[in-house]
Every structure is written in structure tokens, then in C-alpha cells.
Amino acid sequence: MKKTAVTIITLWLTLTMSAVMAIAETIKVGAILAVTGGASFLGAPEARTLQMLTEEINAQGGINGKKIELILRDSAGSPERSVSFARQLIEEQRVFAIIGPSTSGETMRIKQIAEEGKTILLSLAAAEAIVNPLARYVFKTPQNDRFAAARIFMTMNELGIEKIAVVSGNDGFGQAGRGQLEQIAPDFGIKILANEVYDSRATDLSALVTRLMSNREVEAVVNWSIVPAQAIVARNMRQAGWDVPLFQSHGFGNIRYVEVAGAAAEGIIFPAGRLLIAEVLDDEHPQKEVLLKYKNDYESRYNEPASTFGGHAYDALMILARAIEEAGTDREKVRDAIENMQGFVGTGGIFNFSPTDHNGLDIDAFAMLTVKDGKFVKYEP
Incomplete structure (x- = not known):
């Protein structure tokens, strides 16, 4: 009986130690x-x-x-x-x-x-x-969002765009991006004529778009968010017949945003890593x-x-x-x-x-x- 008990205890200790060692590994x-x-x-x-x-x-x-x-x-x-x-x-x-x-x-x-x-x-x-x-x-x-903002402004410089509106979600990403846009815009000769923050849970932003459209000097819009509102901004702009260029942040890099926005997504411009265009990179590109x-x-x-x-x-x-x-x-x-x-x-x-x-x-x-x-x-x- 004692031998049996000792055997059971020994077996239990062996299994326990094996489990501990497996976890440690x-x-x-x-x-x-x-x-x-x-x-x-x-x-x-x-x-x-x-x-x-x-x-x-x-x-x-x-x-x-x-x-x-x-x-x-x-x-x-x-x-x-x-x-x-x-x-x-x-x-x-x-x-x-x-x-x-x-x-x-x-x-x-x-x-x-x-x-x-x-x-x-x-x-x-x-x-x-x-x-x-x-x-x-x-x-x-x-x-970094600072580099994303800089790439957007560099593209605007190439297009001759100088006066813009900025809209952003009220989450951490939106706040940080808006801050970067505001800080470096003067370095690129960009004037922010309107700067609006929306609720990241919003399902309709047509009123915001109407306010922006009232300023006829706005030549382009930058939307900075990671939420589905990226698609909503695009749809509301197109529904209102406002055809100024729409730039999005690097948070736009998921094709599902395009699918949700539908035809309104056509022409949206945004910075992103090269994963989304991997097939067309030169064969010598180090990331391909x-x-x-x-x-x-x-x-x-x-x-x-x-x-x-x-x-x-x-x-x-x-x-x-x-x-x-x-x-x-x-x-x-x-x-x-x-x-x-x-x-x-x-x-x-x-x-x-x-x-x-x-x-x-x-x-x-x-x-x-x-x-x-x-x-x-x-x-x-």
C-alpha cells in the first residue's frame, strides 16, 4: 500500500514538473x-x-x-x-x-x-x-503620423493646393494627427481654413460637410481617423456634389473602407506602406x-x-x-x-x-x- 502511494506521488510530481518545464519552455x-x-x-x-x-x-x-x-x-x-x-x-x-x-x-x-x-x-x-x-x-x-502629414502636404504642393479644411475623429489617433497637421502646415505653405472635430461614433457627417462647403476658398479636405467615418466623410462629400480632393490618413489602408464607401472612394489620396502595391514594386526593391x-x-x-x-x-x-x-x-x-x-x-x-x-x-x-x-x-x- 505504501509503495503504491509513493508510486502515485512520484508519478504526480513527475507529471507536475514536466508541465512546469513545458510552460517554462x-x-x-x-x-x-x-x-x-x-x-x-x-x-x-x-x-x-x-x-x-x-x-x-x-x-x-x-x-x-x-x-x-x-x-x-x-x-x-x-x-x-x-x-x-x-x-x-x-x-x-x-x-x-x-x-x-x-x-x-x-x-x-x-x-x-x-x-x-x-x-x-x-x-x-x-x-x-x-x-x-x-x-x-x-x-x-x-x-509616424508626422511623416504621414508631411507626405500629404508634399503632394498638395505638387498639385498647387494651398488652402484646406481638416476634419478628424475625437479619438486619440484623430487628435494626434490633427496636431501634426496644424504644427507642420506652415512649413509647406498650407493654410488650414477650417478645422472640425467629429464624434468617432458618428453615422452621418452631412452637416459638417455643409459647413465646410460654405467656405468656397477650400481647395481640398484632409480627414484623419481610423473609424468607419472615413467612408462616411467620402460619401457625404460626394452626395453633396463637392468634388474637391479628399486626402485620408494612413489609417485608410484597408480595402474594406473602400468597399463601404463604394463609388465615393474613387480618387481618395492617402499615404501608406508599400504592402498594398507589393505586386508592382521593382523586383530589386528590398521589401518586395x-x-x-x-x-x-x-x-x-x-x-x-x-x-x-x-x-x-x-x-x-x-x-x-x-x-x-x-x-x-x-x-x-x-x-x-x-x-x-x-x-x-x-x-x-x-x-x-x-x-x-x-x-x-x-x-x-x-x-x-x-x-x-x-x-x-x-x-x-
Whole structure:
């Protein structure tokens, strides 16, 4: 009887230790994404990308023999939920790093939480305020909104546009973008004649469009948002017969916005990474191979067009994987490896991080695109 009891206890301890060792052999990566809700055009492709890449990496043996354990949380775009999930992932799940959130407002709410928890945060949101001022553990993969604003104004200069109206959502991304537009417009000789903020949950913006149209000096409109209102602005402008050029932010890089806007999307001009025009890049372009592989893998698996947002998730996980491969699983060494990573070819551009730059991309990461016959194409002034 005693031998049986000892055998059972020994077996239990063996199984327990094996389970603990198996857990220790995984790298826990948290992800806070807006899989549902108004920002799901961002979060859903990001989540699918992370799931696809995690399976691919694990099937190849993981990173230095350790498999990724992806712990995904759906924030539905809520800053409050993101705060709760960030604390849970850091304090209870003890994740190695967090990817996300999807939006700038959410990221700004958890930036300090990541710092206090000494946890690497690879944000998938665009606002420059995420990495400026610098935070030791916080990085981001989307291109900076300041460069997006500059590319828009450079295109306006080419077209001879000088007087514009700016409209933006009242979320974190909209506020940050509006600030960048206001700050650098004088550098490009652009005058902002009207500057309107709308509720990001709005379903009709015709009154706003009517107010803008009353100023006959307005030569173009810039809309800065990531919500479905991007399509609503376009529809309301066209319904009113207002045919001035409409520029969107780099948050327009999902073909679903075009599908929702329908014919009103034709001619919209916006800055974006080169993922959306990967097929037409020169064969010698350093990003082409990476872009086509991700695009083909994603589209063949999910039967939907790849978007720049899923690409941001691809960049985040691959940057993290490369840093772990180089530095092991010492978090501080991995943080240092990311901060000093040079020449990483991603979907958003070629990343060159530094102790003073936790985004690693410059204005050359952007191309100007437009909508033609319901598709994204390179913009030619």
C-alpha cells in the first residue's frame, strides 16, 4: 500500500514538473487588439496575422527551441479594457512582451503600465506620442503620423493646393494627427481654413460637410481617423456634389473602407506602406519578397485582402522574434536588441531603431496611393 502511494506521488510530481518545464519552455506573448467593435478593421487582421505567424514559427520549432504561447485579448477598442488587460497580462500571466493595442488612445493609456511593469510593448498604433517622449520599454511598428502629414502636404504642393479644411475623429489617433497637421502646415505653405472635430461614433457627417462647403476658398479636405467615418466623410462629400480632393490618413489602408464607401472612394489620396502595391514594386526593391510572402500567406489562409494593419502585427512579432533569437530570453537584453536593431525589412518599411528612435522608420517608408476602380494603386500626380 505504501509503495503504491509513493508510486502515485512520484508519478504526480513527475507529471507536475514536466508541465512546469513545458510552460517554462514557452515564450508568453500577450496581444491586446480591437478584434471587435468600431476599430475591428484594425484589430481583426492583426489578430489573424499573429495567430498565423505563431503557428508558423511554432511549426518550425519555435524561437531557439522555445514555442510562442500567444495570449490574445479583445479590447473592442476600449481604453478601459486595454488597461485591465495590460495589468492582467503583466501581473497574472507574466507575459514576456505585449503586442498592441490597435489604437493610439488605448496605447497611450497603457504606456506607463508597461513601463512600470518593465514589459516590452510593441504598439500597432501610429501616433508619434507613443514613442515621443521616449519610454524605455515602448516601441511601435506603424509609421509616424508626422511623416504621414508631411507626405500629404508634399503632394498638395505638387498639385498647387494651398488652402484646406481638416476634419478628424475625437479619438486619440484623430487628435494626434490633427496636431501634426496644424504644427507642420506652415512649413509647406498650407493654410488650414477650417478645422472640425467629429464624434468617432458618428453615422452621418452631412452637416459638417455643409459647413465646410460654405467656405468656397477650400481647395481640398484632409480627414484623419481610423473609424468607419472615413467612408462616411467620402460619401457625404460626394452626395453633396463637392468634388474637391479628399486626402485620408494612413489609417485608410484597408480595402474594406473602400468597399463601404463604394463609388465615393474613387480618387481618395492617402499615404501608406508599400504592402498594398507589393505586386508592382521593382523586383530589386528590398521589401518586395517580404511583402509578397506575407500578402500571399495571409490571403490564401483567410480569403480576404491583406491590409497595412495586419502588416503592423507581422512586423511587431517578427521584430520580437528576431530580438529573442539574438539575445535569448533575458527581457532586458531583448529590449536592448530591439532598440539597436538595424536594417530589419518589414511590411511597413526598413526599420532602423536607436536609443532615440523607438519607431525606426522615416518618411521614405510611405508611398502615396489612391483609389481607382475600387482598388488601391500608386498615386501619380
